[in-house]
Amino acid sequence: HGLPIEQNIIKRxxxxxxxxxxxxxxxxxxxxxxxxxxxQKEQFVRLGILGDWQKPYLTMNPRYEAxxxxxxxxxxxxxxxxxxxxxxxxxxxxxxxxxxxxxEYHPHKSPSIYVKFPVLPAKAxxxxxxxxxxxxxxxxxxxxxxxxxxxxxxxxxxxxxDAGTEILILARDLKDAVSNDTDLRLQGTGVTWRGSDLEHLxxxxxxxxxxSVIVLGDHVTLDAGSGIVHTAPGHGQEDYLVGLKYKLPxxxxxxxxxxxxxxxxxxxxxxxxxxxxxPRIIEHLRQTGHLLGFKExxxxxxxxxxxxxxxxxxxxxxxxxxxxxDKPSVRGMALNSxxxxxxxxxxxxxxFRAMIENRPDWCLSRQRIWGVPIPVFYCSECRKVVADxxxxxxxxxxxxxxxxxxxxxxxxxxxxxxPHRCGECGGKQFVRGKDILxxxxxxxxxxxxxxxxxxxxxxxxxxxxxxxxxxxGWFQTSLLASIASSQQSPFKALVTHGFVLDPQGRKMxxxxxxxxxxxxxxxxxxxxxxxxxxxxxxxxxxxxxSEENLKQISEVYRRxxxxxxxxxxxxxxxxxxxxxxxxxxLHPLDRWAWARxxxxxxxxxxxxxxxxxxxxxxxxxxxxTIDLSATYLDxxxxxxxxxxxxxxxxxxxxxxxxxxxxxxMRLLAxxxxxx
Numbered sequence: 001h002g003l004p005i006e007q008n009i010i011k012r013x014x015x016x017x018x019x020x021x022x023x024x025x026x027x028x029x030x031x032x033x034x035x036x037x038x039x040q041k042e043q044f045v046r047l048g049i050l051g052d053w054q055k056p057y058l059t060m061n062p063r064y065e066a067x068x069x070x071x072x073x074x075x076x077x078x079x080x081x082x083x084x085x086x087x088x089x090x091x092x093x094x095x096x097x098x099x100x101x102x103x104e105y106h107p108h109k110s111p112s113i114y115v116k117f118p119v120l121p122a123k124a125x126x127x128x129x130x131x132x133x134x135x136x137x138x139x140x141x142x143x144x145x146x147x148x149x150x151x152x153x154x155x156x157x158x159x160x161x162d163a164g165t166e167i168l169i170l171a172r173d174l175k176d177a178v179s180n181d182t183d184l185r186l187q188g189t190g191v192t193w194r195g196s197d198l199e200h201l202x203x204x205x206x207x208x209x210x211x212s213v214i215v216l217g218d219h220v221t222l223d224a225g226s227g228i229v230h231t232a233p234g235h236g237q238e239d240y241l242v243g244l245k246y247k248l249p250x251x252x253x254x255x256x257x258x259x260x261x262x263x264x265x266x267x268x269x270x271x272x273x274x275x276x277x278x279p280r281i282i283e284h285l286r287q288t289g290h291l292l293g294f295k296e297x298x299x300x301x302x303x304x305x306x307x308x309x310x311x312x313x314x315x316x317x318x319x320x321x322x323x324x325x326d327k328p329s330v331r332g333m334a335l336n337s338x339x340x341x342x343x344x345x346x347x348x349x350x351x352f353r354a355m356i357e358n359r360p361d362w363c364l365s366r367q368r369i370w371g372v373p374i375p376v377f378y379c380s381e382c383r384k385v386v387a388d389x390x391x392x393x394x395x396x397x398x399x400x401x402x403x404x405x406x407x408x409x410x411x412x413x414x415x416x417x418x419p420h421r422c423g424e425c426g427g428k429q430f431v432r433g434k435d436i437l438x439x440x441x442x443x444x445x446x447x448x449x450x451x452x453x454x455x456x457x458x459x460x461x462x463x464x465x466x467x468x469x470x471x472x473g474w475f476q477t478s479l480l481a482s483i484a485s486s487q488q489s490p491f492k493a494l495v496t497h498g499f500v501l502d503p504q505g506r507k508m509x510x511x512x513x514x515x516x517x518x519x520x521x522x523x524x525x526x527x528x529x530x531x532x533x534x535x536x537x538x539x540x541x542x543x544x545x546s547e548e549n550l551k552q553i554s555e556v557y558r559r560x561x562x563x564x565x566x567x568x569x570x571x572x573x574x575x576x577x578x579x580x581x582x583x584x585x586l587h588p589l590d591r592w593a594w595a596r597x598x599x600x601x602x603x604x605x606x607x608x609x610x611x612x613x614x615x616x617x618x619x620x621x622x623x624x625t626i627d628l629s630a631t632y633l634d635x636x637x638x639x640x641x642x643x644x645x646x647x648x649x650x651x652x653x654x655x656x657x658x659x660x661x662x663x664x665m666r667l668l669a670x671x672x673x674x675x
Contacts, residue, residue, distance in 0.1 A: 001059060002439040003094060003306045005029045005036075006370040022369050023409060029370040033060055043519065047527050048673035057450045059442040065372050066400035067449035068442060072374070073392035075484045080322050080330055081364065083385060085250060087233070087240050088363045090314035092258025092273070093307040096367045097318055102440075108301030108310055110139040111278050114182050114226065114292040115285055116168065117150060117203035117212055125167075128189075132160070132167040134203055134214070135178065135292060137225030139299070141281040142274035142312075145264045146232035146251040148210070150203060151217035151242055152195035156227055159193075161186035168292075171227020178226050182293030195220075206290035208265055217242045234315035237360060252315035256367065274312060319374055319435065321362035321484060331356065333483045342493040344611040345540035352471045352494070359472075362480060364438050371436030373408050379422040380429035391416050408432070444477035447490035460488065463611075465495040495611050498542040505544060516545050525550055528672050532557055535613045535671045536621075556621055560668065560675070563624050566633060567661040570640050574654040579646075587652040593632045594656050596623075597663060604667050613671070620667060628660070 009028045010017050017025075041053055057064060075081050089098040116133035119125050125132040134150055152158060159172040163184050170178055172192060179186045201214045212231075219238040220229050233243030234252030243250060253263035260269045260277060269277050285291035302311045323331040334356050343349040365374055375395040376387045394416045398407040413430040421428055451459040460482075466474055475494055482490040501507060502514040521530050533553045537543045586594060600623050607616035636653050643650050668675060 001029075001033075001371040001436075001442055003096075003368065005033050006368055007094075007306065008032055009370075023406065025369050026406065026409075030060060033058075046522055047518070048531060050673075057446065057454075059372075059439075059446075059449075060404065062402070062404035063400050063453075064449040065404045066396040067453070068372050068437070068445045069375060069392055069396040069399065071445045071448045071481065071485045072437070072441075073389035073396070074486075075321065075481075076387055076392065077389040078326075078484065080326055080484045081319060081387075082322055083317060083319050083387070085315055085317045086320075087235055087237060087250075087252070087313040087315045088318055089302060089311045090256075090258075090316065091304040091307055091309065091311055092256070093304065093309040094368075095256040097316065097363050097365060098304060098311065102305050103302045103311065104305045104308075105300045106303045106308075107298050108303070109296055109298050110301065111141055111282060111294060112137070112139050112181070112297045113141055113282060113285070113294045114178065115144070115206055115230070116166075116290050116292055117206060119169075120202040120204050120211060128160070128162075128167045130162075130166050132169065134228050135168050135170045135226040136228050136230040137178075138230045139297065140235070141278045141285075142254075142260075143232045143235040144206070144230065144281060145208065145253055145260070145266065145269075146234045147205060147212055147230050148233065148248050148251065149213050149215045149231040149239075149242070149246065151215050151220050151229040151231045151239075152198050153218065153220040153227065154194065154196040154199075154216045156195045156220070156222065157192050158195060158198065158227065160189045160191040162189055163187075169228075171222060173222050174225065174227050177224070178293075181295070184292065207284060207288060213246070213248075215242055215246045215248075235313045237313070240315070250315050254312065254314055256316075258312055275310065318363050319365040321364055321480065323359065323361050323480075330480060330484050331359075333487055334479055337479070337483065337489040341489055341491065344493060344495045347540075348468075348471065348494055348496040351468075352475065355472050355476060356479075359476070362438075362477070364441055365435040366438055367434075368436055371439060372405055372442060374433055374435045374437055375408055375416070376433040377413050377417060377430040378433060379425060379427045380431055381427035382422060382425040384422050384424040385433075386417070386420065386422070386430065388420075391420075438477075440473060440477040441481060443474055444481040445485075447478060447482045448485070451490065459490065461491045463493045463495050464491040465497070468496050468498055471496070497539040501542050501544050503544045503546040503548075505542075516550075521550065525554060526674075528674050529553055529557055531671055531673065532617070536617045538614045557672075559621075559624055559629065560672070563628055563633070564661065564665070564675070567657050570657055571654060571661070573645060574651075574658060576658065579651050579654065580658070581648070581652055581655045585648070585652065586655065587649055589632070589635065590652045590656045593627075594659060596627055596632075597656075597660055600627075601663060601667065608670065616667075617671065620664070624664075 006025070006029055009025055009032055013020055037056070037058060041056065044051065045053060089103055091098055114135055114137050116135055119132045119134065122131070136150060138144070157172045158169055159175070161168050161170065161175060163186055167189070168186065175186050175188070178184070195216060198214045199216050203212045203214065205212050215231065217229065217238065220227060231239045231242060232251065233240045233248050234250045240250070251263070253261050254274055255261050258273050260272050260274065262270050264270055269280060272280070282291065282294055303309060304311055321330065323329065335353065338349060338353060375392045376385055378385055395408050398411065398416070399405060413432050417430060447459055451457045451461055464475060464478065478490050482488060499507070500516070506514060508515045518530055529550055533545065533549060536553060583591065583594060600619060603619050604616045607613070607619065639650055639653055
């Protein structure tokens with residue numbers, strides 16, 4: 001499931017997407033996904049990756065989809081899921097909410113503006129005989145129509161500054177920064193307040209007939225701006241939390257396409273994309289005299305990982321997994337589980353812990369077509385939601401017995417709900433919910449749909465392995481889903497790998513022409529070279545890969561193969577077990593070689609147990625190069641070629657050669673699966 005597949009289908013349909021039904025789109029998505037599954041399977045098999053390729057687990061299999069719904073029902077039953085209208089990251093290009101794991105940060109140019117909010121009532125500030133205003137700073141002018149408050153820090157000192165024709169109030173410590181940004185000469189008046197003294201005072205919105213109240217917030221900083229934060233609970237997480245405390249209205253006059261609705265209360269802006277509306281809002285502020293300063297800045301800004309468009313915060317009704325509030329809380333249980341999880345490399349624990357500690361509630365719902373539905377129903381009369389775990393289990397049973405998610409959409413609500421009546425108005429008619437689950441919940445519930453289902457697998461799993469970006473993705477969502485459902489981590493250990501870079505340390509990109517395609521490497525060098533290269537590097541770091549690296553690894557691989565050829569070539573007349581000698585009868589040189597082999601076995605197994613594959617590679621490479629090729633095998637040549645064929649000295653050497661061949665093949669087998 002997920003956006004990439006659905007996007008491909010929508011693009012392919014072009015104008016026909018207007019007439020295609022959701023069921024038709026889902027079927028096309030299923031076929032498209034199946035095509036990519038086969039391609040990936042082919043590549044994985046070629047790379048020598050072991051797996052049950054005849055029966056792979058797919059999140060779009062009916063049984064998997066059903067188990068996912070059963071886990072959702074369990075979490076609902078525990079009271080950890082709620083429906084709320086709060087600001088979430090919203091991709092207006094794809095018209096859906098996004099979770100933390102679906103966000104990338106890229107440089108973005110934004111308008112940086114200072115705006116004044118006149119104090120109310122004006123006569124209460126008549127001591128200066130000049131207009132008095134509080135100064136805010138923002139890089140999102142489009143959120144100003146939703147402003148309902150100004151936030152100050154309770155402990156900061158705020159001062160009234162004389163700007164010539166007016167009095168401006170801002171944080172005392174930011175006076176110079178504001179003066180530089182606005183070209184205003186600010187003269188201190190000596191009149192100061194603690195932020196807490198300003199609480200509940202009122203100001204006038206700069207262009208709407210609305211009051212903006214002053215509230216207190218610990219999120220206000222002195223890092224930039226004026227020390228006074230424009231607050232729109234419908235367009236910011238911290239704003240929303242402050243709004244809950246002060247019971248502020250949640251305004252969000254923006255539709256799913258990122259365009260202003262009529263609720264913006266400014267007809268000229270209605271229908272405008274919010275980013276295109278920024279210049280209009282700034283110009284209006286300039287004309288009305290509320291704009292104190294404006295410039296463009298470049299900063300790191302959240303973007304959609306699929307469409308690459310800048311995101312907005314938008315308040316919409318969504319389903320959330322509650323991180324805090326329950327006793328014990330999901331966050332608390334997740335953090336407590338760390339004591340039973342091993343991290344490879346060790347730095348992964350601190351990174352992962354910080355992300356769990358700081359993440360908001362998990363937005364589970366998406367407004368797309370191709371995905372597992374959230375099986376809730378709404379009263380046709382009063383829109384009261386019915387989120388009943390037992391009804392969800394009926395949906396899951398139908399999905400497993402029939403054709404997966406289509407069963408939910410095919411049957412009318414009463415098929416699952418029976419004689420259910422609305423608890424609010426007594427209504428009997430219901431409509432099904434159309435939201436689908438975040439695809440990270442899809443993959444995050446494999447602990448139930450795969451680990452607990454398959455006889456050869458375990459819960460918790462020995463390890464989960466993925467890239468470092470998955471501390472905020474699959475690692476995190478798997479842990480949270482399992483904790484919320486089963487109060488237990490789905491894994492005993494996390495193995496985290498880095499990314500492949502070019503020799504200059506740059507991210508590989510087709511536009512830069514620096515991509516090393518694994519399929520191309522397979523064709524030119526063979527899969528073994530790629531596997532050996534991967535094992536030779538410290539996977540916990542980002543790795544550089546070039547033609548030179550692959551050529552060097554090819555030489556190492558050739559040495560392994562030539563050594564095995566030498567061993568095999570000198571065992572042509574050696575019969576097992578007839579010709580094997582006990583260790584006590586081995587020649588001193590052979591006994592040294594036998595002991596050295598046991599030492600290597602111990603070290604390599606230790607490195608494998610700790611997932612230090614590059615150290616295992618180094619041990620084996622040094623062993624083949626120094627102990628075998630340059631020392632032991634070189635000394636043995638005369639004895640093997642010229643001494644009596646069935647003599648004890650030659651059989652002594654062959655006994656050790658046989659042991660080296662069989663043991664080293666086993667040591668290398670996890671890396672060189674085709675050798």
